[in-house]
Amino acid sequence: MDKGRFDWDNWDSLDNWDSDNEIFDFDVSDFFVFERELCERVINEVLRSLEEKIKIKQILDTLECQLYLDLDSYCNSENYSDVSNGSDDESDNDSSVCSENGDNDSSVWSESGDNDSDSSSPICSESGDSNQSESSSITTSTSEDNDINPTKNYSHLWVQCENCYGLNYKRLFMEKLYICEFCDFYLKMRSSDRIELSIDPGTWEPMDEDMVSLDPIEFHSDDEPYNDRIDSYQRETGLTEAVQTGIGEINGLPIAMAVMDFQFIGGSMGSVVGEKITRLIEYATNESLPLIIVCASGGARMQEGSLSLMQMAKISSASYNYQLIKKLFYVSILTSPTTGGVTASFGMLGDIIISEPNAYIAFAGKRVIEETLNQTLPDGSQEAEYLFHNGLLDLIVPRNPLKSVLSELFHIHGFFPLTQNEIK
Template sequence: MSILSWIENQRKLKLLNAPKYNQPESDGSQGLWTRCDHCGVILYIKHLKENQRVCFGCGYHLQMSSTERIDYLIDTGTWRPFDETVSPCDPLEFRDQKAYTERLKDAQERTGLQDAVQTGTGLLDGIPVALGVMDFNFMGGSMGSVVGEKITRLIEYATQEGLPVILVCASGGARMQEGILSLMQMAKISAALHVHQNCAKLLYISVLTSPTTGGVTASFAMLGDPIFAEPKALIGFAGRRVIEQTLQEQLPDDFQTAEYLLHHGLLDLIVPRSFLKQALSETITLYKEAPLKMQGRIPYGERGPLTKIREEQLRRFAKAPKNPQYSNLVAEFEQLLELLTSDKNMLSSVDVFAPETVNKAFELACGSQTRLDWLNDKTNQFRLRPVF
C-alpha cells in the first residue's frame, strides 16, 4: 500500500468515526425564504405571512399553522383556549423506526403544541364562536385520542352555551400509532355533532384546507351545515394511487381538489383565505337572523354538571333584577318548583323575589342531580336558547 493510499484510508476512517451532525428539519416558519409548492416561486417569509401565506405568483394557498389561523379569524384579545394541558399518551406502546413517545416529544418541541388541534372560544367580528383549528405541522395533523377528546369537549360546550362551531380541518387522517383508539374518535365526534346540529338546532361550519384526508374526511369534516374549502385544497379519503390501482382507471388531473368536489356537490363554497373571516361572519349572521329557525332541544342526560364559571354568571345575573331576562328566570323557577313538588298551592305562598328563595333556586340548579336548564316534563328534554 502506498503512502497516498494509506493517508486516504485514514481520512475516510476519520470521517466515518466523526460524530454525526443532526441537521434540523426545514420549517416554513424559520429562515427568510421559502418556495411555493405549486409554481416554485421563491417567496420572502415576512411578506408571505403578511399575505396570509398566499403565493404572490400563482395565488396558491400554502399551509398555515393553527396559531396563525386563530390570529387571523379571532378578534384581538378575545381568544380563550380550552384544554391546553391535555397531552397524548402511548396506550399501545407503539414503535416503528422510532418510539411513539419520541415522535410526540419531537412534535411538541417543534410546534409548541400538546397535540394537533387547538380549541377555544372567541369573537369573530364580534360574534361569539367555538373554534377548533387543526395543525398539520404536528404529526401531519393526525387525529388521535386527544384530538378527538378536545374537539368533542368543544362541541359539547358550544351546545350547552348555544354557540356556533367552526372547525378548520387539516389532517392526514387517523393516527396509526393509537390504533382503534383513534378510529373511535370518528364516531365520538360525529355523535356530539348530531346533538349539536339535529337536536339543539345549532350551526356547525366545516372549513377544509389542504390537505384534508383519511378519517377526518370520513367523519366530522364532511358533516358541516355549510362546508367551505380553500382554493385547490387536497380533499379526499384514500390516496390517488390507491384508487387508480383499485379501479384500474386513470383519474382526472383535478381529482380530489376542492374545485372537483364543488362540481360534484360535495362542497358548498370555495372561499379564498383573504375572504374567509368575512364569509364566516356573514354566514353566522344569516343563521342568527333566520326567521323560521327552530328552537332546539338537548336530550335528557346530555348536560354536564354546572361549572363554577357558569354558576358565578348565574349569581351575578340574579343580582340584577332590572335585567329584562330576570322575569323569565323567575317564571321558569316557578315551573321548576311546580314540577318537583307537584303542589300548586305551595307556589302561591312562595315569594320568588326573596333572597332566600333565589338562593334555594341556585342550590337546586347547582346540585349534582339537577342540570343546567329546567327539565321539561312533557318531552323529557332540556330547552335550549340558541342566542349568541
C-alpha cells in the first residue's frame, strides 16, 4: 500500500496496523472521499438491516397464516373429532375467524334495510372460505382438490400491483398509502381510507347513509338484475352507494366532503350519488363551509338511463349557487380513473382542480375517440401530467402531502380553524 494513499478495500486491517512503522498522510480530497464512502457504507448497512427485519416480519406473518390453516385442518380431522368427543361445536372455530374479519359490516345492513341472514357469508368467503363445510376445506386431507390459491389464501398479507404485478406487503402497503414500492404506481384507494387520510381523527360525521338505489326503469340484463347487483356490491364493499358524504375537519378547519368509491359499480353516478352530492353542496352553502369532492368514477350509471344523466345538471346547479352566488370555495380532486359524466360536470367545476400523479382523466375512452375521429391519440394524452401541461389542471399533488396542501389552500382563501370558544 503506497504512502499517502488509503486502501479502502483493506480498511479492516487498520486495526492491526503498526503506526510506528508507517504514517499515512491524507490530503483534503482523500479525506472527503474516505468520509463519503464511509457514510455510504454505513447507510447501506442500516438499510440492509431494515430489509432483513422486514423479511423476518413477512416470514412470521406467513407462518402465522399457515399455522391457522394447519390448525383448521387438524380441527376438521377425524382424530380430533375422536379426542374431543364432539367439542367442535363448543369451540366454534369458524365463527371466531369470521368475527375477526367481518365485524364491521353489521351496521351497514341494518342501516340499508337489507340485513339478510346470509349477509355474512361473502365476508367469510373473502377471508379464506372458513365458513365452508369440512368436506370442502382447503387443508383437509380428504379433500379432492388439494390445490391452494396463494392469492386467495394470503390476500390479507399481500397486494398485487396492477402495473408491475409486484407483491406488496399489505401492512407496509397501507402505510405507504397504496403506492407500489416497486414502481411507485398509485393503486385505487377505498373511500373509507381516503377519509381517514384526509380528515382529522374523530371528526367525521357521515350524511345520508341510509339512502339506497332502487330500479326506476326496471333495468334487466341477462347476467344479473340491477337490484341483485346493488345488493351484491353492498355486501362486498360495506357501502350503500358509490359515494360517501359528510362533514369533518382538516387540521381543525371544518369542511364538507364527498368521496367516490370506484369499487362500487365502478363509482358510477346514479340517482342516489347525485342526490347525496347535491344535498352535501346545499348543506355546505347554508353553513358556509369549504367543499371537497374526490372523484373516482366511470361516469353515469347506464342501469338508470336518463335519470343518471340528470344528476349532472342537478349537481351543477347546486354548485352554481354555492360558487357564484355565495362565493364559497370548492376543491375538486381527480383520481384514477375519472371519466364520463363526472368529468363533464362537477369534476371540472372546482375553483381549484387537483389530480393525483399519473391519474387517468378523460370523457370518453381512447378507443372510442380514435374510432370516432379516425385519428390516433398521442400516448399519455389522457393522463394527469399531459392535462396539467395543457392547462386543464391546477395542481398535481401526491397523496402524502395532500392534507397539508388542502389546509394551505383553505387558509389562502380565508378559511381558518375553529377557535376554542367557537367549538364550545
